[in-house]
Amino acid sequence: MLPVFPEVTLFVQCMVDAMAPEAAMGMVRLFDRLGIATSFPEDQTCCGQPAFNAGYRTASRKSAMHFIQVFENAECIVCPSGSCVAMVRHHYLELFADDPHWLARAKKVGGNIFELTEFLVDVLHISDVGAAYQGTVTYHDSCHLLRSLGVGRQPRELLSHVRGLTLVEMAQSDRCCGFGGTFSIKYPDISTALVADKVERILETGADTVVGCDMGCLLNIEGYLTRMGHPVTVKHIAELLAP
Amino acid sequence: MIQNHRASFINRVRQSLGPDIGPADVRRARIFPETSEKVSQNLLQAVQSRAPKERETLLAMLMDQAGPLHLHVTPVADPAEAAQQIAALVRQKNPEWGEKKSLIRWSHPLLDALDLESVLADQHIPVHTTAMDSQADLQGQRQLIRENTVASFMGITAADYCVADTATIVMKTHPHQGRAVSLVPSVHVAVITIDQILTNLTELYAVLDDEKNTPENGLTHHMVFISGPSKTADIELTMVHGAHGPKEMHIFVIRA
Amino acid sequence: MDDPFTTEKYTAKSRQAISDKRLQGALADVQARLGPATQTMYSAQPEGAGIRQQAHEIRQRCIENLDILLEALADKVTGNGGQVFFANDAEEAVSCCLAVAKKHGVKTVVKGKSMVTEEVGLNQALEAEGVDVAETDLGEYIIQLAGEKPSHIIAPAIHKTREQVGQLFAEKLGIDYTADPAALTQAARAVLREKFLAADMGITGCNLACAQTGHITTVSNEGNIRMTSTLPRVHVAFMGMERVVATLKDHDILFRLLSSGAAAQKLGGYVSYVGGPGPEDYPDGPVAFHLIIIDNGRSRMLADPAFREMLCCIRCSACLNVCPVYGKIGGHAYGSPYSGPVGAVVTPLLAGLNRAQDLCFGETLCGACKQACPVDIDLPRMLRELRFRLAEGDETWSATPVSKPEKFAMDTFAWFTSHPAAYRAALFSASRMQALVYAKEGPIRQLPGPLAGWTRSRTLRKISSRPFRSQWKSRKQPS
Incomplete structure (x- = not known):
């Protein structure tokens, strides 16, 4: 028996969106087959990782804030990219360390995001x-x-x-x-x-x-x-x- | 002499730690605890109440660990057998520097009991010691001890402890016990008794911690841990024994 | 004083190293032998996997009480008849050592391997005063003879083949050529034995120091550090101020981890505790002991919460043995006594951020170093922090922004990412634009401007003519 998820919200990493759409389509088909509903917030862009890793935190915060706004009401976010999930789950905490308001919002989103294979095996037990x-x-x-x-x-x-x-x-x-x-x-x-x-x-x-x-x-x-x-x-x- | 900046140095460190570090005396008491913890007490208890069978197990463990380190561990029944074994080694080995064979040893009750002087008399091997006479010319004695140490192809020491898990002998530096004896000669022989073997470093540090405040047993100005002969792998990671220190090391463990 | 840093040559020296086939083999070899073995050693510790975090806490606690520990250490050593000198910077450390040498009429010095003496440029200063200095660690001795710099913290001559060492020894020591490591080691042993016996002064570093009992500790496998601290009449020890730990028992875990991290050993062959000069009525040991405690930029790291963690480092070099970048470019590219991941963080903090910016940006942030670190230091976090200071500028470290065009590009990208409609439009127009620039079929073979380096060895997929977001819109819903 699968645990019941109302819906999986897809975060399609910007690089996958632009250059490897077939990977994201694969993910969609996968959830379709498993009978799990998916949604794709069209306002999603980039999690801010490239700027963050390069040191441009002001720029990165801008992307991150947008990400949080788009995804903060999603109960379960799944992404076909480990480094983006690591960014949201771990590095947002670094990025907003001195901003309690955004830190709280970042923590919430960070707790709800999963990398695809982690989600399948650890959460869905498939x-x-x-x-x-x-x-x-x-x-x-x-x-x-x-x-x-x-x-x-x-x-x-x-x-x-x-x-x-x-x-x-x-x-x-x-x-x-x-x-x-x-x-x-x-x-x-x-x-x-x-x-x-x-x-x-x-x-x-x-x-x-x-x-x-x-x-x-x-x-x-x-x-x-x-x-x-x-x-x-x-x-x-x-x-x-x-x- | 140039200016020493201790006070300003320490002050800068303190400033760098920030305003929230708390008063120094409170922190001092916390970081140097007066009483040793229960864990250490239990370890000390274990060391003191070790049964003969457990000691044999530790000896076996020591021998297992020593092998890969090219450290030879030989159990012997008593001091006499240790002396015979050393005599055999002396016969076997050739000096690395020069032709003449001579020995240097600590002045130590266990080594005195070996009576190496008599045992080696038939081989005509001089046995020097690092005993010092505090009444006589110190500098002259030190000079002579240095010459004898450099000339000797084998150095014989006792030890304070031996750690089975790492195959380590532990030597605090006591009077009449030259540090170079375990270092400069090509072969180092350590003679210990089975009750000196400890299980691992954690046990050793519990013992050392317990002794640190008793001046007669305490840490002196110098202490060394030795785990096997000198070695290097600095040329293409190829292991070679005998880089600077001894090429060969033996431990004789007296069971009685 | 000589500048110990040549960090500006990172890219050029990397290129040189990558094209050196023999060096590539040697680096692969050292990493293959030490990298995985270290991990095995950690997991074999009785404390289990948490031991690295335990060690981190010990170090962190000590660093947070560094003022107290340094005072206690100095009091104890002084009480034991040693001299302790606090040096604010490299120059003071060096002049203190020179003064000691002068006072004791020192003509010859033997040295144990010490990174901090490289950091302060000690050898050059001693030599300038006419003092003969012999490095005695075999690897250090080899590179001293060759007139080179160490390329690895623990195995300084790892970049040299046995044949190169053979030729060097034949030339400099006048022995017959041999490429046999055992014979070469024996040749060095004979030469250095004479040096040890003749030396007036021995200089070592410290692996740790114990505040409670007032000892410095040194670890070696060759025995050269023992020789250096036993045979000459004067012993001078250099210590980076962060090396001190509180209690004897702290040494238990730290020595086990240091030995595992450095050489995949349970415990280094020789561990020495030195607390002061030997009393005169003891048979041997130096009659004078000087401890030089060095700041040289370390208190700045202490004061910055983002970099304080770096002071937990015990310089074991475990991170070098797993770092993919070090494995390609070797130690010399870093232009500092501290190479590899540890060098990439500590060198900019010592030499200046802008000067050493390539060390901050020239790493992949893969995280292998953190996993290999015996005291679990988050090196990738500090690399990102350095990049942040460099990207946006930072007053405390006098860092100026590295690149206006890059900042502009990042700001522009960030603007698009926070304006979804514009982002979508940009994505679709980029997809169309590239059709005008590149061939219809196949991937991109040459990117423009600053991106061109990427496509020198690689091709790149084009942006899809149908990005996911448009496919999503037109997909068939499952029934």
Whole structure:
């Protein structure tokens, strides 16, 4: 028996919205299949993470306040991005540390937001979504998802129940891919060295597909794979769970 | 001599801690508690009331931990056997610097009881000690002890404690016990008794904490923990024993 | 005085390191050996997973009572016949050491590895006074002979191969060439033994200090620090003021964690407690002991609640062994005695934020360092804090905003994110605009302006012609 949720409010990370809509559509299909109603507040934009990590807190607060206004009445927010959830759940507290009014509102929103795989496995207690995928898959642990939210077991559990899918772990799956937001723009040489290592680890597995839960990392990995001409498909986990 | 800024230095630290830190004497009492906690009392109790069987378990644990550290631990029945074992080592080993074999040892009741001087007489090995005569020329004695320590290929010490879990011997620096004896010679031999073995560092620190206020047992100006021979991995992380200190270390544990 | 920092060369030196194949191998090796092993050691502690937080609390409590602990330490050491000198900055610390050397007629010095002496530029100052200084940690000795700087806090010569060390020793020590680490170690052992025996003064750092009993502690595996603090007649110890802890028992957990963090050991091979000079009627040990306690910018960190936590650091280097960025660029790129994640935070605070801005921004915020830290220091939080001060400017640290264009870009983006209609319009027009600039098919191969670096090695997906929000509108509702 599933716990009864009146509705899941979708927060579709700005990068997914713009560049990987199929991941968010996968998430929608997934909830449709599970019989869970979804809503999408159209006024949503960005959680403010890029500015926050780059040090521009005044700018970040502006985005964060907007986010809070849009989502503060939602009972259950689900997002297909670990780092955005970490931003809302943990870093909003830093951002509004000296503003009790906004801090209280931030805490409320922070308590209601979940990353997709965390929501499926820990909240809904579902590890088999009835998906099938023919292929050998390797999983990349995104840093904030793994270290700030402690989510690593959940996506693996979901993948292990996908019919036809063979999961092959890469070495150092929890090593940073070198994205790091503005880091990859300001320090392209270091970032490239890191993504090159990541891709090497991926290729070592012989997997035909690399899966993750954060679009930033995935675009970075995909960008290097494509440029180097390696025929490995990059997929957000939602695309794979509900093709 | 240049100006020492202690007062202003401390004051700046205090200012930096902010206005809400509270009065210094209150904080002092809180951070240096007078009485030791119950946990430590229980640990001390455990150390003092240890049964012979438990001591044997600790010895076994020490030997297990010592192996990977290239630290040789040998149980012996009594001081005489320890002396024989040391004599065998002396016969086996060659000096690293120079040709002549000589030993340096602490002046310590347990080591005196080994009577190494007689045991090694047939090998014609001189055994020097680090005993000091407080009435005679101190500087001259120190100079001679230094020369003897440098010339010796083996140094023999006792210890205050031995920690099984980390394979560590603990030596406070007492009179007549040269610090360099466990450091400068190529081989270090420590002779301890089984009742000196403690379980782990937590037990050790409970014991040290308990002793710190009794001057005769207390921490002197110097103390050292040694867990195996000197080692380095500074060249391509390749482990090499004998970087600066002893290349080899032995502990003889007297069971009786 | 020599400037110990060359933080401005971060990007150039990173590039150099990344293209050095041998260095890449060495860095991968040190991280593979020490990184995962450290984690295993932590979880094997009887206290369980919470031990790092426990250690953090110990350190935090000590830092919050630093005034009291420093006074107690100084009183005890002085009571034991030692001299304690409080140095406000690097210059005072160095002049104090020079004065001690002069007073004791010191001509030769042996040194144990100490980051804080690198920080104050001690060696150059001693050498300028005609004092012969020998580093004695094998790694430090190698780089001293090579005229280089340490590239790792614990393994300073990790960037050198055995062949390079072999050539260096053949050239500088006049021995036959060998690339065998054991033979090379033996060669250094012989040379340094003579130096230890001849030295007038030994200089060490401190790993910790104990206020309650009045001791400084040093940890080493080679035994060089014991030699340095035992054989010469004068021992001078340098201590960053934050190293002191309150009680003997605080050492239990901290030494276990320091040893795990530094070298995946249960306990370092030699741990020494030094509380003062040896009495004259003892057989050996220095007859003079000087402790130099250094501020050099640390009280500023103490005064800023955002950075106070940095003073909990015990300089074990565990964070270096897991940091993906350190694993690529090595220690030299940081241009400071403190490299890796710890260096990225502490160096800007010592050298100046603007000067060391690349160290603040040139990290991925992946969080591996926090997880590896034996005292659970939130290094990523402090990196973000440094970025904040640099992005928006900060008076206390005399930081000026780093980039007007970037600030403008962020402010503009923030404006759009808080005006949803404008945001939507921008998204759709960007989607259409890119069709004019880039080829119809396939991803973007070259981004414009400051974004160009990204696409040097990577392609980028285009903004979808049908972003999610438009697909959502037209989706079929489930029946």
